Amino acid sequence: MSGSKPSSEVEEGLVFQPRFDASGLVTCVATDAKTGDVLMVAHMNEEALRRTVETGDAWYYSRSRKALWRKGESSGQIQRVIEMRTDCDQDAVWIKVEQQGAACHTGRRSCFYRAVTKGDGDKIGLSFVDADRLFDPADVYGAKA
Amino acid sequence: MSGSKPSSEVEEGLVFQPRFDASGLVTCVATDAKTGDVLMVAHMNEEALRRTVETGDAWYYSRSRKALWRKGESSGQIQRVIEMRTDCDQDAVWIKVEQQGAACHTGRRSCFYRAVTKGDGDKIGLSFVDADRLFDPADVYGAKA
Numbered sequence: 477m478s479g480s481k482p483s484s485e486v487e488e489g490l491v492f493q494p495r496f497d498a499s500g501l502v503t504c505v506a507t508d509a510k511t512g513d514v515l516m517v518a519h520m521n522e523e524a525l526r527r528t529v530e531t532g533d534a535w536y537y538s539r540s541r542k543a544l545w546r547k548g549e550s551s552g553q554i555q556r557v558i559e560m561r562t563d564c565d566q567d568a569v570w571i572k573v574e575q576q577g578a579a580c581h582t583g584r585r586s587c588f589y590r591a592v593t594k595g596d597g598d599k600i601g602l603s604f605v606d607a608d609r610l611f612d613p614a615d616v617y618g619a620k621a
Numbered sequence: 622m623s624g625s626k627p628s629s630e631v632e633e634g635l636v637f638q639p640r641f642d643a644s645g646l647v648t649c650v651a652t653d654a655k656t657g658d659v660l661m662v663a664h665m666n667e668e669a670l671r672r673t674v675e676t677g678d679a680w681y682y683s684r685s686r687k688a689l690w691r692k693g694e695s696s697g698q699i700q701r702v703i704e705m706r707t708d709c710d711q712d713a714v715w716i717k718v719e720q721q722g723a724a725c726h727t728g729r730r731s732c733f734y735r736a737v738t739k740g741d742g743d744k745i746g747l748s749f750v751d752a753d754r755l756f757d758p759a760d761v762y763g764a765k766a
Binding site for chain 2: 488489505512513525530559562564581587591602
Protein backbone atom coordinates (compact mmCIF):
# COMPACT_ATOMS: atom_id res chain seq x y z
CA MET A 477 0.00 0.00 0.00
CA SER A 478 1.30 3.37 -0.92
CA GLY A 479 2.89 5.16 2.00
CA SER A 480 3.65 2.05 4.01
CA LYS A 481 7.05 1.29 5.46
CA PRO A 482 9.26 -0.23 2.77
CA SER A 483 10.51 -3.78 3.08
CA SER A 484 12.66 -5.11 0.29
CA GLU A 485 11.64 -8.71 0.94
CA VAL A 486 7.90 -8.04 0.94
CA GLU A 487 8.00 -5.44 -1.82
CA GLU A 488 10.68 -6.76 -4.13
CA GLY A 489 10.72 -10.49 -3.42
CA LEU A 490 9.21 -13.36 -5.35
CA VAL A 491 7.88 -15.18 -2.30
CA PHE A 492 4.17 -14.85 -1.75
CA GLN A 493 3.81 -13.96 1.92
CA PRO A 494 0.38 -12.37 2.29
CA ARG A 495 0.14 -10.00 5.21
CA PHE A 496 -3.10 -11.04 6.84
CA ASP A 497 -4.85 -8.60 9.17
CA ALA A 498 -5.81 -9.39 12.79
CA SER A 499 -8.74 -11.45 11.48
CA GLY A 500 -6.51 -13.47 9.15
CA LEU A 501 -7.75 -11.75 6.00
CA VAL A 502 -6.47 -9.86 2.99
CA THR A 503 -8.61 -7.56 0.86
CA CYS A 504 -9.49 -8.84 -2.61
CA VAL A 505 -10.60 -6.63 -5.49
CA ALA A 506 -12.28 -8.44 -8.36
CA THR A 507 -12.42 -6.68 -11.71
CA ASP A 508 -14.04 -7.67 -14.97
CA ALA A 509 -11.21 -8.97 -17.16
CA LYS A 510 -12.85 -7.47 -20.25
CA THR A 511 -14.01 -4.03 -19.11
CA GLY A 512 -11.80 -3.30 -16.11
CA ASP A 513 -14.86 -2.46 -14.01
CA VAL A 514 -14.57 -3.24 -10.33
CA LEU A 515 -17.11 -5.95 -9.63
CA MET A 516 -16.69 -6.38 -5.88
CA VAL A 517 -14.39 -5.93 -2.91
CA ALA A 518 -14.27 -8.88 -0.52
CA HIS A 519 -11.86 -10.79 1.68
CA MET A 520 -9.81 -13.96 1.48
CA ASN A 521 -8.22 -15.96 4.25
CA GLU A 522 -5.32 -18.34 3.68
CA GLU A 523 -7.58 -21.19 2.62
CA ALA A 524 -9.57 -19.02 0.20
CA LEU A 525 -6.33 -17.80 -1.39
CA ARG A 526 -5.02 -21.34 -1.73
CA ARG A 527 -8.22 -22.70 -3.26
CA THR A 528 -8.49 -19.76 -5.64
CA VAL A 529 -4.96 -20.33 -6.95
CA GLU A 530 -5.41 -24.11 -7.13
CA THR A 531 -8.83 -24.24 -8.76
CA GLY A 532 -8.98 -21.02 -10.81
CA ASP A 533 -12.38 -20.25 -9.28
CA ALA A 534 -12.70 -17.33 -6.85
CA TRP A 535 -13.11 -18.35 -3.21
CA TYR A 536 -13.70 -15.83 -0.44
CA TYR A 537 -14.13 -15.66 3.30
CA SER A 538 -17.37 -14.11 4.47
CA ARG A 539 -16.90 -11.98 7.57
CA SER A 540 -20.64 -11.85 8.23
CA ARG A 541 -21.19 -15.60 7.84
CA LYS A 542 -17.76 -16.52 9.20
CA ALA A 543 -17.37 -19.06 6.45
CA LEU A 544 -15.35 -19.91 3.38
CA TRP A 545 -17.42 -19.70 0.21
CA ARG A 546 -16.92 -20.36 -3.44
CA LYS A 547 -18.28 -17.37 -5.34
CA GLY A 548 -21.42 -18.54 -7.12
CA GLU A 549 -21.98 -21.67 -5.06
CA SER A 550 -25.55 -20.52 -4.26
CA SER A 551 -26.25 -18.29 -7.24
CA GLY A 552 -24.32 -19.98 -10.02
CA GLN A 553 -22.65 -16.62 -10.72
CA ILE A 554 -19.10 -17.96 -10.57
CA GLN A 555 -15.88 -16.10 -11.24
CA ARG A 556 -13.11 -17.68 -13.31
CA VAL A 557 -9.79 -16.11 -12.43
CA ILE A 558 -7.73 -14.95 -15.42
CA GLU A 559 -4.94 -13.41 -13.35
CA MET A 560 -4.16 -12.76 -9.69
CA ARG A 561 -1.80 -10.06 -8.52
CA THR A 562 -0.66 -8.82 -5.13
CA ASP A 563 0.33 -5.30 -4.12
CA CYS A 564 3.56 -3.84 -2.80
CA ASP A 565 2.97 -4.69 0.85
CA GLN A 566 1.07 -7.90 0.10
CA ASP A 567 -2.03 -7.09 2.13
CA ALA A 568 -4.32 -7.02 -0.90
CA VAL A 569 -4.86 -9.07 -4.03
CA TRP A 570 -6.44 -8.13 -7.33
CA ILE A 571 -8.13 -10.76 -9.45
CA LYS A 572 -9.19 -10.22 -13.04
CA VAL A 573 -12.15 -12.49 -13.60
CA GLU A 574 -14.60 -13.77 -16.15
CA GLN A 575 -17.80 -13.11 -14.28
CA GLN A 576 -20.74 -15.38 -14.94
CA GLY A 577 -23.78 -13.09 -14.83
CA ALA A 578 -23.85 -10.77 -11.83
CA ALA A 579 -21.25 -10.38 -9.10
CA CYS A 580 -23.56 -8.61 -6.66
CA HIS A 581 -26.13 -10.40 -4.50
CA THR A 582 -28.60 -7.63 -5.43
CA GLY A 583 -28.55 -9.01 -8.98
CA ARG A 584 -26.38 -6.29 -10.50
CA ARG A 585 -23.31 -6.99 -12.56
CA SER A 586 -21.14 -5.02 -10.10
CA CYS A 587 -21.61 -4.15 -6.44
CA PHE A 588 -20.64 -0.59 -7.38
CA TYR A 589 -23.94 0.47 -8.95
CA ARG A 590 -24.16 3.92 -7.34
CA ALA A 591 -22.05 7.01 -7.98
CA VAL A 592 -21.12 9.28 -5.09
CA THR A 593 -21.88 12.83 -6.13
CA LYS A 594 -21.45 16.30 -4.74
CA GLY A 595 -24.74 18.07 -4.14
CA ASP A 596 -25.63 21.53 -2.88
CA GLY A 597 -23.47 22.83 -0.04
CA ASP A 598 -22.04 20.05 2.09
CA LYS A 599 -24.42 17.40 0.81
CA ILE A 600 -23.04 14.23 -0.69
CA GLY A 601 -25.54 12.00 -2.43
CA LEU A 602 -25.76 8.84 -4.50
CA SER A 603 -27.16 8.19 -7.96
CA PHE A 604 -27.75 4.88 -9.67
CA VAL A 605 -25.49 4.00 -12.59
CA ASP A 606 -25.19 0.68 -14.42
CA ALA A 607 -27.78 -0.56 -11.92
CA ASP A 608 -29.92 -2.89 -14.05
CA ARG A 609 -30.55 -6.20 -12.35
CA LEU A 610 -29.52 -9.33 -14.21
CA PHE A 611 -31.51 -11.51 -11.81
CA ASP A 612 -34.05 -11.17 -9.03
CA PRO A 613 -32.36 -11.97 -5.70
CA ALA A 614 -35.57 -13.56 -4.41
CA ASP A 615 -35.43 -16.12 -7.24
CA VAL A 616 -31.78 -16.93 -6.63
CA TYR A 617 -31.40 -16.79 -2.87
CA GLY A 618 -35.04 -17.24 -1.82
CA ALA A 619 -37.26 -14.68 -0.13
CA LYS A 620 -35.69 -12.73 2.69
CA ALA A 621 -37.39 -10.80 5.46
CA MET B 622 -20.36 -6.72 -0.31
CA SER B 623 -21.72 -9.86 -1.78
CA GLY B 624 -23.20 -12.20 0.79
CA SER B 625 -23.85 -9.56 3.44
CA LYS B 626 -27.18 -9.08 5.17
CA PRO B 627 -29.46 -7.04 2.93
CA SER B 628 -30.66 -3.64 4.03
CA SER B 629 -32.90 -1.75 1.64
CA GLU B 630 -31.84 1.63 2.99
CA VAL B 631 -28.10 0.98 2.68
CA GLU B 632 -28.33 -0.99 -0.56
CA GLU B 633 -31.09 0.76 -2.44
CA GLY B 634 -31.11 4.26 -0.96
CA LEU B 635 -29.65 7.47 -2.36
CA VAL B 636 -28.19 8.65 0.95
CA PHE B 637 -24.44 8.21 1.26
CA GLN B 638 -23.94 6.59 4.66
CA PRO B 639 -20.49 4.98 4.53
CA ARG B 640 -20.13 2.06 6.90
CA PHE B 641 -16.81 2.75 8.58
CA ASP B 642 -14.98 -0.09 10.29
CA ALA B 643 -13.86 -0.07 13.93
CA SER B 644 -10.99 2.22 12.93
CA GLY B 645 -13.30 4.67 11.18
CA LEU B 646 -12.22 3.65 7.69
CA VAL B 647 -13.64 2.41 4.43
CA THR B 648 -11.61 0.60 1.77
CA CYS B 649 -10.87 2.56 -1.39
CA VAL B 650 -9.90 1.00 -4.71
CA ALA B 651 -8.33 3.37 -7.22
CA THR B 652 -8.36 2.33 -10.86
CA ASP B 653 -6.86 3.97 -13.92
CA ALA B 654 -9.77 5.69 -15.67
CA LYS B 655 -8.28 4.87 -19.09
CA THR B 656 -7.08 1.27 -18.72
CA GLY B 657 -9.17 -0.07 -15.84
CA ASP B 658 -6.03 -1.31 -14.09
CA VAL B 659 -6.15 -1.32 -10.31
CA LEU B 660 -3.57 1.22 -9.18
CA MET B 661 -3.83 0.85 -5.41
CA VAL B 662 -6.00 -0.20 -2.49
CA ALA B 663 -6.00 2.19 0.45
CA HIS B 664 -8.31 3.60 3.10
CA MET B 665 -10.35 6.73 3.64
CA ASN B 666 -11.81 8.13 6.83
CA GLU B 667 -14.73 10.55 6.88
CA GLU B 668 -12.49 13.57 6.34
CA ALA B 669 -10.63 11.96 3.44
CA LEU B 670 -13.93 11.07 1.78
CA ARG B 671 -15.26 14.61 2.23
CA ARG B 672 -12.11 16.25 0.88
CA THR B 673 -11.96 13.87 -2.08
CA VAL B 674 -15.54 14.68 -3.08
CA GLU B 675 -15.09 18.40 -2.50
CA THR B 676 -11.75 18.89 -4.23
CA GLY B 677 -11.70 16.17 -6.88
CA ASP B 678 -8.22 15.12 -5.70
CA ALA B 679 -7.81 11.75 -3.94
CA TRP B 680 -7.24 12.01 -0.18
CA TYR B 681 -6.54 8.97 1.98
CA TYR B 682 -5.95 8.06 5.59
CA SER B 683 -2.65 6.30 6.26
CA ARG B 684 -3.00 3.58 8.89
CA SER B 685 0.78 3.35 9.35
CA ARG B 686 1.33 7.09 9.70
CA LYS B 687 -2.06 7.68 11.35
CA ALA B 688 -2.55 10.74 9.22
CA LEU B 689 -4.70 12.19 6.49
CA TRP B 690 -2.79 12.65 3.24
CA ARG B 691 -3.44 14.03 -0.16
CA LYS B 692 -2.17 11.53 -2.69
CA GLY B 693 0.89 13.04 -4.34
CA GLU B 694 1.56 15.69 -1.69
CA SER B 695 5.15 14.41 -1.31
CA SER B 696 5.70 12.85 -4.71
CA GLY B 697 3.66 15.08 -7.00
CA GLN B 698 1.97 11.92 -8.29
CA ILE B 699 -1.58 13.18 -7.72
CA GLN B 700 -4.84 11.48 -8.62
CA ARG B 701 -7.69 13.46 -10.19
CA VAL B 702 -10.96 11.69 -9.52
CA ILE B 703 -13.14 11.17 -12.58
CA GLU B 704 -15.86 9.22 -10.77
CA MET B 705 -16.49 7.83 -7.30
CA ARG B 706 -18.80 4.94 -6.59
CA THR B 707 -19.81 3.03 -3.49
CA ASP B 708 -20.76 -0.62 -3.17
CA CYS B 709 -23.94 -2.34 -2.05
CA ASP B 710 -23.19 -2.26 1.68
CA GLN B 711 -21.29 1.04 1.52
CA ASP B 712 -18.11 -0.16 3.21
CA ALA B 713 -15.96 0.40 0.12
CA VAL B 714 -15.55 3.06 -2.54
CA TRP B 715 -14.13 2.81 -6.03
CA ILE B 716 -12.52 5.84 -7.63
CA LYS B 717 -11.62 6.07 -11.30
CA VAL B 718 -8.68 8.41 -11.52
CA GLU B 719 -6.34 10.19 -13.84
CA GLN B 720 -3.05 9.17 -12.28
CA GLN B 721 -0.14 11.55 -12.59
CA GLY B 722 2.89 9.30 -13.09
CA ALA B 723 3.08 6.40 -10.64
CA ALA B 724 0.60 5.44 -7.92
CA CYS B 725 3.03 3.22 -6.02
CA HIS B 726 5.68 4.56 -3.65
CA THR B 727 8.11 2.04 -5.24
CA GLY B 728 7.91 4.12 -8.41
CA ARG B 729 5.66 1.77 -10.38
CA ARG B 730 2.49 2.87 -12.12
CA SER B 731 0.43 0.41 -10.01
CA CYS B 732 1.05 -1.19 -6.62
CA PHE B 733 0.02 -4.49 -8.23
CA TYR B 734 3.24 -5.19 -10.13
CA ARG B 735 3.51 -8.88 -9.26
CA ALA B 736 1.38 -11.79 -10.44
CA VAL B 737 0.56 -14.62 -8.04
CA THR B 738 1.26 -17.86 -9.83
CA LYS B 739 0.87 -21.55 -9.19
CA GLY B 740 4.17 -23.38 -9.12
CA ASP B 741 5.11 -27.02 -8.63
CA GLY B 742 3.06 -28.88 -6.07
CA ASP B 743 1.69 -26.64 -3.32
CA LYS B 744 4.05 -23.79 -4.11
CA ILE B 745 2.65 -20.36 -4.85
CA GLY B 746 5.08 -17.79 -6.19
CA LEU B 747 5.23 -14.28 -7.57
CA SER B 748 6.47 -12.92 -10.87
CA PHE B 749 7.01 -9.32 -11.89
CA VAL B 750 4.63 -7.89 -14.47
CA ASP B 751 4.26 -4.24 -15.57
CA ALA B 752 6.97 -3.53 -12.99
CA ASP B 753 9.02 -0.81 -14.68
CA ARG B 754 9.74 2.08 -12.37
CA LEU B 755 8.64 5.53 -13.50
CA PHE B 756 10.75 7.17 -10.81
CA ASP B 757 13.42 6.30 -8.26
CA PRO B 758 11.87 6.38 -4.78
CA ALA B 759 15.14 7.69 -3.33
CA ASP B 760 14.87 10.76 -5.57
CA VAL B 761 11.26 11.42 -4.66
CA TYR B 762 11.07 10.51 -0.98
CA GLY B 763 14.74 10.72 -0.03
CA ALA B 764 17.03 7.87 1.00
CA LYS B 765 15.53 5.31 3.39
CA ALA B 766 17.33 2.84 5.60
